Amino acid sequence: MTAIRLGRLSILACGLLPVAVVTIAWFVSRWDDLSGPPVSFLDALSDLPALMGMTGLVVLMALGTRFPWIERLFGLDRMFRFHKRLARWVVGLFVAHGLLRTWFFSLDHGHSWTWSYLFYFGTGDWGLLVGHLAFYSIFAAAGFALLGQRRGFPFRVWKSGHLLIYLVVILGFVHAVKKGWDDMATFPTNAVFAVLAGATLALLFYRAIYRLRRDRRFTWRVERLEPETYDTTSLVTTRRDDPGPFAGRRAGQFSVLRIKQRWGWGEPHPFTISCEPAAPALRFTIKAVGRFSAAVPSLRPSTPVLCEGPYGIFFPDFAREKRIIMIAGGVGVTPFLSHLRHAVRTAPDIQVTLIWANKTKHDIIAGDELHALTRRLALKIVHVLSRTPDGLPEGTDRVVYEQGHIDAEILRRHLGEPAASFFYLCGPSGMQEAVLGHLHTAFGIPRGQVKRELFFY
Ligand SMILES: Cc1cc2nc3c(=O)[nH]c(=O)nc-3n(C[C@H](O)[C@H](O)[C@H](O)COP(=O)(O)OP(=O)(O)OC[C@H]3O[C@@H](n4cnc5c(N)ncnc54)[C@H](O)[C@@H]3O)c2cc1C
Missing domain, CATH: 3.40.50.80 (Nucleotide-binding domain of ferredoxin-NADP reductase (FNR) module)
Incomplete structure (x- = not known):
């Protein structure tokens, strides 16, 4: 497995490329309005943050799937930090879209500002209603994400709430087609939407297939627990079948563990595989710092453990680095x-x-x-x-x-x-x-x- 950790400039280029493509597509499709009177200008301007926000949402979904080949380029730690930062931008872009549309609506109806547009929940204009549902759902999803960072907040609750993002994407597409079609339907914006919709479908399909195959590919069992110090225990997991994706792992990589509970798989926690890659078992050396890690020493042998991965690019190249x-x-x-x-x-x-x-x-x-x-x-x-x-x-x-x-x-x-x-x-x-x-x-x-x-x- 090759691992190339991209530098800051390459990451910036990866981020700027979709921004440039979306801006050009928007510019081409709305050029007439941009060069028109202020109301038309505002109408056109309000579409840019929406287009960028939708693009950002699809990127967030892709990052959330922890694709191994993306992870190898960036590292999971950086991917998650980028995910957090991008999420803030996406929320900001949708807020900007909502406010610009409200401003446009106000001017178009002869007011300097009226909130009624932003709080419209009537069924007369269902395209707008869908947009508003997407708009408010994104705040709910972001709220769950923030709560999830609080110590002790139940993982299941925040994770379920965070899945609202999928609803936001679907509602966002419906809203864009219904409300923006007349203004935006030019080849560049159609192409952008086709790519975003295709990527969303591919991600949903990948997730569904992944979940179906996950248990077979990644289920290991607790073989034994070895106390290392007064607060640190090594958990050794084995598997009767071949080690699956872990056959090609590198020293220093980590896995995301979930323990089988009565209601399904528990919350995911990352731990380094502390043994050498040639070892047939996976060894995790875990310090008790919170609820999950403190429960590890009391796991019973044979308890199923979902070990996803391997992830990580924190390894020296022994041939070069002497x-x-x-x-x-x-x-x-x-x-x-x-x-x-x-x-x-x-x-x-x-x-x-x-x-x-x-x-x-x-x-x-x-x-x-x-x-x-x-x-x-x-x-x-x-x-x-x-x-x-x-x-x-x-x-x-x-x-x-x-x-x-x-x-x-x-x-x-x-x-x-x-x-x-x-x-x-x-x-x-x-x-x-x-x-x-x-x-x-x-x-x-x-x-x-x-x-x-x-x-x-
Ligand atoms: C790449 C990686 C490798 C790691 N390897 C090891 C290891 O080899 N040994 C070890 O003891 N610890 C390791 N950790 C840390 C370990 O994941 C956390 O200590 C553990 O998840 C804490 O969960 P908790 O419920 O016991 O404690 P909590 O009280 O929930 O959390 C304590 C702290 O751990 C971090 N944390 C909690 N949950 C998660 C999560 N799901 N994902 C990421 N971070 C979290 C947060 O910073 C939190 O403040 C690793 C973390 C990462 C990201």
Whole structure:
């Protein structure tokens, strides 16, 4: 599997291309009105945010389907963050469309402003009614999305509410055909609508087929649970059939897990596959931080687990990257566990320094195994412990203990001259930001040179 993580400029180009196509199509179809009196101009102008909003909605639906080939270009973390940002823009575009139409309607009826158009729910003009239902449904869907970000809000409720987006798309198309057909029916806008409608149908079809095949392709079962520390447990899942899409997985990738409940599959949670890719089972090393992760240690053997994926592009190219610096915070070490378990068999000549921050020595996961790997790989581990009530453990030349937090001084002391190194960072957001700053202070390394995995969206 090849993974090309697109840079910022390529992403910008991907975003600007549909904006340019839609604007040109709109411009061509509404040119006469745009060059006419102010009321016609406003009439034409109000269609642009609607066209862009519909395009944005279809892109949001595509991002929500987590296509593996899109994910490989952007990374799921970036896709989800982009999804959030784009969603805000889409809501803004529909608000702009509603307000511009209200303004146009007001002027057209001899008022400077009247709200009656925006709150029209009569059945006399059903094309308008459908548009209004779409308009208000999008606020409901956005509301559910916002509630979903609140801790403890039931996933099932917000997910069902968020599916209103599909209704918005369908109502949006009906409204556009009924209300905008006379003004917009030129070849470029017809082509844009045909592409959007085709993409929507293809997405709905893909989702339906995916859901039908999902259980067969992705169902694994709990084989065993292994306590790693006082709050971290490894969940090992196996499967009687072949591993399906996981056969070709890469070290450091992750899967989105759902546990079987009485009423169906539970909510999805992403976890890194912490074992090496050649392992027949999938191992997830999970720290108890909330409702889902705290329930993992009490899962019973044989419980079905839906493991979707594999996702992620957080992996070094061992053939090219010979000197690698891994910086982890707490359970953010899981992708590195997978990389090191893989490297010991496939690339024993690579040089790795792992700088790993934990609160205490009791938070260190798989410590004995990792320390043993320092004898089989050119691996140095620097444990940075923020709390050492019993003093610092004794280290060796390959396993070093430091007290405090990862800072420029510790980085300088252990990385020497890291110019030819490749940097990988995974940990909580605050820790990542601090480390990026210290890498810049210590060695002038720009943040763009550090590959990162985010454990939150
Ligand atoms: C790519 C990736 C890989 C990860 N790998 C690991 C791993 O190997 N080990 C591990 O212990 N944790 C990992 N996590 C974090 C793990 O997904 C969350 O800790 C877990 O979902 C928390 O759920 P909860 O109900 O236990 O806690 P909650 O109290 O619901 O959430 C705690 C925090 O976890 C994050 N979170 C919650 N639900 C989700 C979700 N569905 N999707 C994304 N983030 C969520 C949020 O930032 C939230 O504030 C990973 C996250 C990502 C995105």
